[in-house]
Amino acid sequence: MGSKTSSVQAPENGQPLDEIRIAIRSDSDLVAARQEGRRMAERLGFGGGDRTLIATAISELARNILRYADHGEVVLLHANHGPREGMTVVAQDKGPGIKDLERALEVGYSTSGGLGLGLPGVRRLMDVFNVRSSSGDGTVVSATKWKR
Amino acid sequence: MPVPILKQGPHLIASVQSALGDSDLVELRDALIAQVGRYRSRGVIIDVTALDVMDSFASRTLGDIAHMARLRGAETVIVGVQPEVAFAMVQLGLTLEGVATALDLEEGLAFLQQRASRTGPHRHPSSA
Numbered sequence: 001m002g003s004k005t006s007s008v009q010a011p012e013n014g015q016p017l018d019e020i021r022i023a024i025r026s027d028s029d030l031v032a033a034r035q036e037g038r039r040m041a042e043r044l045g046f047g048g049g050d051r052t053l054i055a056t057a058i059s060e061l062a063r064n065i066l067r068y069a070d071h072g073e074v075v076l077l078h079a080n081h082g083p084r085e086g087m088t089v090v091a092q093d094k095g096p097g098i099k100d101l102e103r104a105l106e107v108g109y110s111t112s113g114g115l116g117l118g119l120p121g122v123r124r125l126m127d128v129f130n131v132r133s134s135s136g137d138g139t140v141v142s143a144t145k146w147k148r
Numbered sequence: 149m150p151v152p153i154l155k156q157g158p159h160l161i162a163s164v165q166s167a168l169g170d171s172d173l174v175e176l177r178d179a180l181i182a183q184v185g186r187y188r189s190r191g192v193i194i195d196v197t198a199l200d201v202m203d204s205f206a207s208r209t210l211g212d213i214a215h216m217a218r219l220r221g222a223e224t225v226i227v228g229v230q231p232e233v234a235f236a237m238v239q240l241g242l243t244l245e246g247v248a249t250a251l252d253l254e255e256g257l258a259f260l261q262q263r264a265s266r267t268g269p270h271r272h273p274s275s276a
Contacts, residue, residue, distance in 0.1 A: 027169040034201055035167060052200065052232035056240065059203040063170070107241060118204060121240035 018044075018078035024091075025071045030062040033074045037089065040076050044087055046147060054087060054145050057125040060118045061091035061141055069095020069139065079144050086127070086146040091139075098133040105131070151176045153183060159191040159260055160184065160222075161253070164199050173209040180213055184222045191260035192217050195253055197228030207242040214247040223263055225249065227256035 020040060022033040037058040041051040058074060065072035072093025079088040103109045107120045119141070123129040126143035133139040149172060154161045160183055162176060180192055194210060196202065202210075214224035225248040229237070237243070250256040 027171055031167045031169050038200065049232045049235055052230075052236045053239065055201045056203050056236040059201050059205075060240070063203070063205060121204065124239045124241075125236065 020076040022074045022076070023071070024062045024065045024074055024093075027066065030059060030066065033062045034058045037074075037076055037087075040078075041087055041145075044078060044085070044147070046087065046145070050145060050148070053125045054089065057122045057143055057145075058089055058091075060122050060125075061089060061143070064118050064139075064141075065091055065093045065095070068098075069093035072138075079146075084146050086144050088128075088142060088144040089126075091141045094138040097135045097137055097139055098131070099135055101131065101133055150179075153179060155183070155187055155189070158189055158264070159193060159257070160187065160189045161193045161195065163195045164197075166198060167201070168199065168206065170205055170209075173206055177209055177213045177216070181216050181220065184217055184220045189222050190264055192222050192224040193253065193256045193260070194224065194226050195228045195256075196226060196233075197230065197252070199228075199233065200230070202229070202233050202237050202242065204240060204242060207237065207240075207244060211244060211247055223248065223260060225256045225259050227252050 020036050022029060022036055024030060024033060034055040038051050038055040041054045046054065062074050072091065072095065075090040075092070077088040077090065079086040098104045105119050105123065119131065122141070122143055127146050128144040130142045131139065149166050151162050151164050151168070151172065154163070160180060162180060183189065184192065192213070194213065199206070210226055217224045226244060227250045229249065248259060250259050
């Protein structure tokens, strides 16, 4: 799980990176990840409504990891792109990957008996959404919420 | 952390106290469905006031509880969905369709009592 995310930049003042990594192996990790996410969103100055959207997105992404890849990692990052500031959630695993990415992004499509709301739902909860997956080589989902 | 279930007359009241993991939700489902039989309950209230995230799994499990309880003769009402949680649920496409909801515990109890007085204690609504 050591893959680096390109948006991570070393701060110039030597402060620790605002980056939290949470290993996802069980459903208690899932609860921990969304609580960490909520705390970080609060620290970054997000309002209550957005904190809940972010925590919900983390919950869906972490559950996908458990369901499809058994284990993986959620990385929470302070997103800073010029004048825009926000929070990025990266969910990565080395699982089997998503066979049909286009369909996985359709509401109601699920290969696990779920509701099929996970990925399309996260896309709606967040402002920026990217998913990279290849069969046999795991999945990386990245979702950013900008501060209003 | 398991969810405490209180028996209150003909109703069961489950008050979610903290963040729920998936296994807690499944445990709650099984405990409620078993207790509906044990106490011959006519109504189930699930208070989610303290729940800060309702994702697709939580929503599906609450729906399952409501439908399973109905098949066992008990009506379920979900109470206390917070405004932010409701917003996130709608964004996710989770509407808890077919599941009764009420603002809070008081409204939930009123809903069940109203329903009980309308259908009578042992009469099925369709035979009325």
